[in-house]
Amino acid sequence: MKKFAVFGNPIAQSLSPSIHQMFAEQCGELITYSKILASEEGFAEAVHTFFSDPDAMGCNVTMPFKQQAYALAKVDDQAAQDAKVVNTLMRNHDGTLSGFNTDGIGLVNDLLNHGVTLTGARVLLIGAGGAARGVISPLLQAGVGALCITNRTVAKAERVAEETGSGQVSVIAPESCAEFKPTVIINSTAASLSGGLPLAMTSELLASCHTTYDMVYTATTTPFNEAAEKGGVPTTLDGLGMLVEQAAAAFAIWTGKQPATKAVLTALRKQITGA
Template sequence: MSELDRYAVIGHPVAHSKSPFIHAAFARQTGQKLSYDAVEVLPELLADVLAQLHAEPYQGLNVTLPHKLAVAALCESVSERAKLAGAVNTLVRTASGWAGDNTDGVGFIRDLTVNLGVALAGKRVLLLGAGGAARGLIAPILAERPAELAVSNRNPWKPEELAEQFKALGPIVPRTHLSLKGDRYDLVINATSAGHAGTLPRLPGQIVAEGGVCYDLSYGTAAEPFCAWARAQGAVLSADGLGMLVEQAAAAFEIWRGVRPETAPVLAALRTPEPCGSGASHRHPHPRTTAQD
């Protein structure tokens, strides 16, 4: 084992993580010799564990909840896209510490545009949520030149702050969930954590446009409420975030190893035949117009 370059994902909890499976598959595919672990890290021990993993040494780390924000402050340098996202999900070992990066945004865009074939240019896009997950998507979405990017939250303050912070990259329309009534969007992205509690944001009536697409950053059971709502809205495609997970991992792997793995076979190995919410995207050739309040 000492001859292998060592990598890991850190989080709390982390036992459920699919990252060890994904990176082991990438390593086999590309002929890279490495090991990849899942390391449970309590928030109060984050700084100490990062120093320990650096000393062992680990060459790179993936970072999952709840450490993406806190780890940024512990890096000796942070990439521009990680600064914009306000979070770090990828660490690269340097001689004296860790360099931080964020591949979540590029992973989302690649899954949406390449894997699912959904273009953003000229589309009306609604981003539900204004926390760290949503923040990491804003710059990559604006770079695709949508006709409109609306960011919606339960209260208007966070979306208004984001509109101000990102105004140099493009306009953001700050909204509350209830103020969306009467609007229609070509793409609705759920970046809230409501699905983890089995619920949805409180949304008014029909907001998905005819031929519209819905995407939940969560996957598995956490994506089921939103994907069920998307089907009731008549979305032609409802997708969970498993593809984003694989694509952001591939981007991190390329940063570490200098080679980009093929994601399609790894994503296929993770997929099950169930519809969206159990790890798949679900297409609707005949959109329904049923609204759900």
């Protein structure tokens, strides 16, 4: 039986086992999929232990290990190279590991699934951590008209733009974001999980915005999207669809089979809302 896992810290909350089991049933694959809690200093050893099992085929990697995963793998995937972070590992026939980043394509696919036009869009990306790094290259490839990063520490945003944006990404201070006139605003921070906002959602900032996207998800509307709705933004999306879509991309890498995602997303939404 093919074995897969997700590594993280914390990891108990992960929905990945449920997602991949649904994919496996849909695609006729027999798998096991485990949650593995690793310490920051013990991540590499835990990964090697997992892959020492001859049935282990691949794993997902979540926070805070995505940069460590990049260092463990042979990386040919352009999105992972640009971001310098990996969220998907696959064992090759020779025992080496290949690394991929499916976060960005997961975000892009979820936006497109919801009818959001990215071609020519003016995208404001809030945050400059690993989550932001992973989506920049796929957003550029999707044909956005302009991509701008904002972050409380502007120097960090400038570093991310320089390392991942191929000269196509600009940086703006949080207090000046309204000047960018974004049509799509993406929150890559975890502010919503603690009930906060990553920046002030002013009427000036939201004036041209038709879509907000919060990369985290909660049982109810996230504070970020709630503020956007109050500001008149017509489309507000959370990160549950991104989670499903990035998982689908990883599943396809491991098995060569592309699962359908709509029914899986619907089932997960019911699971987290209790509906």
